[in-house]
Amino acid sequence: MLKHWPPLNTLRGFEAAARLGSFHKAAEELHLTQSAISQQIRSLESFLEQPLFFRSGRSVSLTDAGHDLYSTTQSMLLQLSVGIRRLEQYRKPNQLVVNTTPAFARHWLLPRLKDFHRQCPDVDLWLFTSFDAPDMATQTIDLTIRDDLGPQVECSYQELFNDRFYPACHPDLLGVPAEQRTTLHGEREMDWSHWVVQGGDDVGQRSNGLNFSDPGLLLDAACAGNGVALVSQLLAANARSNGLLTPLSERSIPGPSWVCLIHRDSEKSSLTRRFSGWLQASLMDIDEAGVRAG
Template sequence: MLKHWPPLNALRGFEAAARLGSFHKAAEELHLTQSAISQQIRSLESFLEQPLFFRNGRSVALTDAGFDLLSTTQALLQQLAVGIRRLEQYRKPNQLVVNTTPAFARHWLVPHLADFHQRHPQIDLWLLTTDETPDMATQTIDIAVRDDLSAQAECSFRVLLEDRLYPACHPGLLELAADARTTLHGEREMDWSHWQVQGGADVGQHSQGLNFSDPGLLLDAASQGLGIALVSQLLAGRARDQGLLVPLAEQTVRGPNWTWLVHRDSQGDPLTRSFCDWLVGALEEDSKGVEPPLGQGY
């Protein structure tokens, strides 16, 4: 990491002069005088301690060092421009930032977003998925909906749903003998040890097989017929309705709690309330048969 950086204006002046092959044209493009461009180039050459241009009267040509710096400078300025344009999203007046896990987003929230958008087209929803639990105090997040949350300062914490887990596989695997099916292993509650500790029946699971850290990928693998898996009753509902999963036992065991954190500064916001009310209603509709402690209020 450099301790000192050349001025950004000097890099802009250099890039324009190098691209256009003229100090005069660079000055016109940047609305500066030609002497100002020349001074920027000289200061940059002095900083780098080597020439960037061959000068022959009014014509200029890049040195080898100049060619090298041009590609770097253009990439830097382009990335900076993209980053600055991206900041416009934070100025949108009706933006609502919702954080969740990739698995919940892919297998439950995104399939329901059409309904939400139809009901609340004025809300500019920003869906932020992360594997790690967010820090609501330092990140710009209005609502977090996840299965790995605990209470945080200055946030409303609420249990939305107590999930249930069950063993399942693609219907095509039912033709195989139980001990011939590949076992798909997940983490936390999706690990088969959790099924066994909770008194789950033997459905032919093995200690070896394929392993997944993402419960969403685990569910995808089971739906595509790779093997048997312990799946979330909430997240697997769509795959089961589509005929991609069938349960291997009527028994279910306790799964993770789906909870939310609503930031204190967002609690009175009508956009936040609209999303929270919609979310509670959609979960109630989708989770019939799952244990839902869905009381009113925040």
């Protein structure tokens, strides 16, 4: 990288002159004098030690080096402009930053966001998903909802839902012999070893099959009829109500607890309280759906 960069104003002047093909028009656009633009271009050419424009009277055209730099400069200035505009989102007065897992966001929260927005249309929700739990002390997050959380400093800790897991598949697979169904394998509690160790029924699951590290993709695969999976009661609630999943057993086994961490600085915010209240009320609607505890 260059140890010294040309002043940004010289690059702005160069980009405008190159785009408009005129020092005079560039000066008008940037509200400068033509002599100021000419000086900026000379300064930039001196810095780069090569000409960027051919000059013929009042007419100018780009050299090969000028064409190359124009492409780079235009891309850089556009990216910088977009980056500066993006900063506006950090000072929105009604913004609420919520973190969760991609699976929870896609399978539980997204289908219900319309209801939240209907109840709280003034809340500017920013949904930030991540596979790993955030550090609430160092990241700009108001609250996080996850099944892989422990207490953190400067945060209130609240258990929301004790999840359970059960085997399920798409209804179209019910007529397929159990030994011919593909077994879908997940990680953590969605691994079939948990089902077997805790006394779950034999539903034809096998050790081979398709494997998923993302519980959301595992659920997507089950809903698409790719095989049988051990699914989360919470995450699968929407798919089950839409007829995309059917339980293969009346039993279920304990899963993780879904927890909400609220940053201390956001705890008394009316936005946080409204979202938290809506969240708890919505979770209460998730019932056992006929799955008996194992």
